[in-house]
Amino acid sequence: MSNKLDSARQLSVDDQDEKMPTRNTLRYIILGLLAAHPMSGYDIKRAFDRSLATYWNAGNSQIYTTLKTLAERGLVSSEVVYQEDRPNRRVYRLTPAGRAAFDAWLSEPVPPRFTKDEFLTKLFFCGQTSDEAALRHLEAHLEALRAQLADMEWALREYGDRPTRRPRLLEYQMLVRDYKQAILQTDLAMTEQAIARIRARL
Amino acid sequence: MSNKLDSARQLSVDDQDEKMPTRNTLRYIILGLLAAHPMSGYDIKRAFDRSLATYWNAGNSQIYTTLKTLAERGLVSSEVVYQEDRPNRRVYRLTPAGRAAFDAWLSEPVPPRFTKDEFLTKLFFCGQTSDEAALRHLEAHLEALRAQLADMEWALREYGDRPTRRPRLLEYQMLVRDYKQAILQTDLAMTEQAIARIRARL
DNA sequence: GTTTGCATGTAAACCGTTACATGATTGG
DNA sequence: CCAATCATGTAACGGTTTACATGCAAAC
Numbered sequence: 001m002s003n004k005l006d007s008a009r010q011l012s013v014d015d016q017d018e019k020m021p022t023r024n025t026l027r028y029i030i031l032g033l034l035a036a037h038p039m040s041g042y043d044i045k046r047a048f049d050r051s052l053a054t055y056w057n058a059g060n061s062q063i064y065t066t067l068k069t070l071a072e073r074g075l076v077s078s079e080v081v082y083q084e085d086r087p088n089r090r091v092y093r094l095t096p097a098g099r100a101a102f103d104a105w106l107s108e109p110v111p112p113r114f115t116k117d118e119f120l121t122k123l124f125f126c127g128q129t130s131d132e133a134a135l136r137h138l139e140a141h142l143e144a145l146r147a148q149l150a151d152m153e154w155a156l157r158e159y160g161d162r163p164t165r166r167p168r169l170l171e172y173q174m175l176v177r178d179y180k181q182a183i184l185q186t187d188l189a190m191t192e193q194a195i196a197r198i199r200a201r202l
Numbered sequence: 203m204s205n206k207l208d209s210a211r212q213l214s215v216d217d218q219d220e221k222m223p224t225r226n227t228l229r230y231i232i233l234g235l236l237a238a239h240p241m242s243g244y245d246i247k248r249a250f251d252r253s254l255a256t257y258w259n260a261g262n263s264q265i266y267t268t269l270k271t272l273a274e275r276g277l278v279s280s281e282v283v284y285q286e287d288r289p290n291r292r293v294y295r296l297t298p299a300g301r302a303a304f305d306a307w308l309s310e311p312v313p314p315r316f317t318k319d320e321f322l323t324k325l326f327f328c329g330q331t332s333d334e335a336a337l338r339h340l341e342a343h344l345e346a347l348r349a350q351l352a353d354m355e356w357a358l359r360e361y362g363d364r365p366t367r368r369p370r371l372l373e374y375q376m377l378v379r380d381y382k383q384a385i386l387q388t389d390l391a392m393t394e395q396a397i398a399r400i401r402a403r404l
Numbered sequence: 405g406t407t408t409g410c411a412t413g414t415a416a417a418c419c420g421t422t423a424c425a426t427g428a429t430t431g432g
Numbered sequence: 433c434c435a436a437t438c439a440t441g442t443a444a445c446g447g448t449t450t451a452c453a454t455g456c457a458a459a460c
Contacts, residue, residue: 032327055323057316087411106331109342110321114259119312121257124378125234127371129308169329176326179392186388190381289439
């Protein structure tokens with residue numbers, strides 16, 4: 001469909017490329033979190049669950065391995081913090097190179113990519129089943145959406161109004177939150193409408 | 203969490219399990235398309251671009267390899283259709299086993315999975331850059347959304363009103379289309395609102 | 405005394421993207 | 433002559449998920 005300028009791809013002269021060539025959004029998320037404060041892998045996982053889970057998430061296994069590769073590339077450094085009563089923590093912080101890489105990512109445009117939506121994809125094919133089966137999917141989706149909206153409300157109450165010394169960060173986070181919430185609400189409204197549409201025929 | 207019946211996991215004697223255990227939405231999409239009519243890999247690619255691209259897409263390489271594994275597992279069969287003037291086509295059709303697998307997928311609930319949204323993720327971190335950079339991202343997103351909406355309109359005009367002998371299929375496809383369109387419109391509205399919000403400060 | 409929370413990881417399988425490869429025909 | 437359409441694939445890499453593995457402390 002759109003077919004404009006695929007190749008603005010000159011050979012860049014400098015091959016300092018400890019290549020970080022592809023996408024790896026997760027790497028940059030971790031750098032971005034560490035830009036706010038030093039954290040352990042465990043902390044990062046909690047940051048996902050608290051505030052990021054709606055837009056992205058990752059399992060522990062991916063987080064820990066990614067931290068390791070970031071360290072190998074010199075984008076983060078780490079030190080062990082010894083604790084009694086609890087397991088020791090390995091705390092990571094950004095290096096200047098890491099900060100630079102993060103800034104570069106922030107200023108780059110988001111590369112386009114096809115969306116993948118398992119729910120809509122299945123619904124697309126539901127003409128090949130019974131309306132009852134379709135209704136089951138829609139109702140399950142409705143429930144999932146309500147749970148997600150409730151989670152967002154909860155996270156807002158729990159973590160949203162804490163004082164911060166970086167109001168700009170919070171401002172964008174709230175902006176994104178509102179954005180996502182509006183989409184979820186439309187999603188919910190459309191699911192309800194679809195249910196009504198199908199029920200009307202039974 | 204669950205720690206009860208791990209031991210239901212004895213070596214199963216029958217290794218008919220040509221296991222199709224994971225997710226692979228693409229496999230089922232292909233089965234679903236073939237359920238409507240027999241098609242070649244090329245046709246499947248076109249079906250994606252015409253009507254499915256908004257919810258899912260795949261490159262040729264993945265399509266052709268997936269067709270091969272589906273054939274190995276006996277879910278589809280194929281025959282070569284010879285053509286003059288053009289390359290021959292290998293046309294695939296569902297086997298009864300394939301139809302059964304597709305039906306099973308349709309009746310299963312959609313397994314939950316974390317969403318990943320590169321755009322919102324980047325916006326989430328935009329408090330660490332200039333508002334100008336954030337505006338650039340938002341404006342690029344706006345343009346992408348407009349293009350996508352235009353594509354959907356175009357696809358509707360081009361392929362949407364053709365007569366069909368399976369009105370139920372089309373009905374669900376229209377439902378999903380409306381659904382997606384509403385979400386894109388909310389997306390667009392929120393992007394515009396975010397742009398206004400940031401501009402108000404400059 | 406069992407579950408939850410803290411804390412860190414490894415290995416393998418699986419899914420998706422990018423790059424590459426080929427070759428005839430039709431239309432501008 | 434160049435681009436697009438038709439048509440089919442292979443190879444390599446990279447990113448994600450799932451399963452497995454460990455172990456102490458506090459709380460119920």
